[in-house]
Amino acid sequence: MPCARLTARQAIAAVADAYTETTVPAARATPAAASTTPDGPLGWHGYDDARAHAHARTGEDESVVTALATIGGREAVVLSFEFRYLGGSLGERTGERLEAAYTHAREHGLPVVSLIATGGSRMQEGMRALTQLQRVARQSALNGAAGLPQIAVLRDPTTGGGWATLGAAADVILALPGAQIGFAGSRVRPPDADPFAYSAEGQLASGHIDAVVPPDRLRETLQRWLQLLCPPMHPPQEPGTRTVEPAPPPYALGASALPETGWDAVVRAREPGRPRAEAYLRAYFDDREEISGDRCGGVDPGLRCGFGHHEGRTVAFAAQCGTATRPAGFRTAARLVRLAGRLGIPVLTLIDTPGAANDAEAERAGAGAAIADAFAALATAEVPVTSLLIGEGGSGGALALAAPGRLWATPDSYFSVIAPELAAAILKREEAQVHDTADQLRIRPQDLLELGVIQGIVPPP
Structure with a gap:
């Protein structure tokens, strides 16, 4: 039957x-x-x-x-x-x-x-x-x-x-x-x-x-x-008294040496063979289940969210997969963070995107409001959020999933206010100056550490 x-x-x-x-x-x-x-x-x-x-x-x-x-x-x-x-x-x-x-x-x-x-x-x-x-x-x-x-x-x-x-x-x-x-x-x-x-x-x-x-x-x-x-903590502690330990950042799975120049960092982060979200999720979790959709009519296949077991406890995750993140992706990530907060489960975000989707369809779907919702969810999270930059960190579309004060980076990643090519174009520089612009933006992991943007550079296993 x-x-x-x-x-x-x-x-x-x-x-x-x-x-x-x-x-x-x-x-x-x-x-x-x-x-x-x-x-x-x-x-x-x-x-x-x-x-x-x-x-x-x-x-x-x-x-x-x-x-x-x-x-x-x-x-x-x-x-x-x-x-x-x-x-x-x-x-x-x-x-x-x-x-x-x-x-x-x-x-x-x-x-x-x-x-x-x-x-x-x-x-x-x-x-x-x-x-x-x-x-x-x-x-x-x-x-x-x-x-x-x-x-x-x-x-x-x-x-x-x-x-x-x-x-x-x-x-x-x-x-x-x-x-x-x-x-x-x-x-x-x-x-x-x-x-x-x-x-x-x-x-x-x-x-x-x-x-x-x-x-x-x-x-x-x-x-x-x-x-x-349903971790063993239920029935839950009283609001304001619950203590949740943050999730540790994953180990770096790609290159271990730091890039020499800003453009080197960009090239390595854009390398097709670099480990992506799936590799990090598979290495970090013993098992996992995923949620899907923003409950507003949209799905972003380039952002994966769910819950998994890591070293005997549950950790929620939101992982960008290297594509431009769409409004539905930001809203799904915000939904995950709020759900994890209600359940007392720490969150891990993996950042890897050239930026937020900026086509007309994304604007009609409320890109600005969706990004704002993600920023707000992380800013007011009731549980610790740990973030790891594993590839491209493209402007606000990447920062929206970065935990304030708990961001790490892998050696083959970069974070920039804007892509070096676009920065050069805005400044009316010649194409030959893109590499110099990348250096000036100070986007390498070691630059981000010196600037106080990240807490550290994670090592290989």
Whole structure:
């Protein structure tokens, strides 16, 4: 049976080592009017019969099952939707149950894993059902503020308020292949709507989810994410008292000798065979998982972000890959830094870019605002950020990912206020003077150290 069409309990069993309870205690929940008023709060004729039929079909008394489960040895609160129960729709009792589950997670310092399959809010309960989205959004925000990870798995379908609260608000969003995902369900979209935009693959391409995971890899993927995002420090320390040790900078993987001239530094940093981000990530981390997209409609393949294990602890990373960084890349990096701050995880940034993308498309996508957002995220980071310049450091597009006061450099790198060729052009110098201009800019690693821009030059392993 495809994982997207599993029952709520089958979906839990598919990802969990074991689950000890099928419902989370709801001691604080008050009886919803939908459970006591005939045909619900609207007196919708036939609603009681529809719920009775749904119960007979599924064995459930509501559209969501909450459980305490272990996934890869990590305990978590799991929320699993039963689509066969009135389309997995959210009503008052659903909101009541979800609120109790989030509260239990906060009280016990547990992550929340949502296995979502829903068509949205329940029409038979009208606005009483729709307001449950506010209830769920508040609970999700409270858990985020408490530093507790939230992971969503989008099954088929995930639409309406379930996508716009439980799904899209999660820290990490995974989806099953081919799942229908979107705020608008299939029956309320414009007739000429592109179906790809409402698919898991389309949402990934647009930067709204982190990965599409085949059913046979979902359990191990969730295990890795929980191991990365749930270090032993939970329940978290009080704000202002948490101590997080910074991540050490990686060793240099390229040339060990320092460049003789400024232009030598430029040539070496631009060398195609020089070690790039992938080589540094592979050498630094034992294992890692990546997030994708800026949640604003964009993806930058030239900037990789995620979390990995280094020497027994989790470190977040944002790594430029040698291309001009696009607005989506800066926004994704800012998202990563803020998420790491909430979870108490140190950050490593790898800097390697000729600069920020400056084409018309980048301007339309808000290049200035995106770069400003990255600067602000690093300037206000709640955890230590360590930065290593591994290649080109092109102006503000590189500086936006450089940690103030915690920047190192490799011997085959340079950092410049502007590319030497452009500096010479602005100064109306001849092409033959580009090399002299590079020297005047003082862009070599040893120059940067002398100027106090970097803390040091990292050695080879």
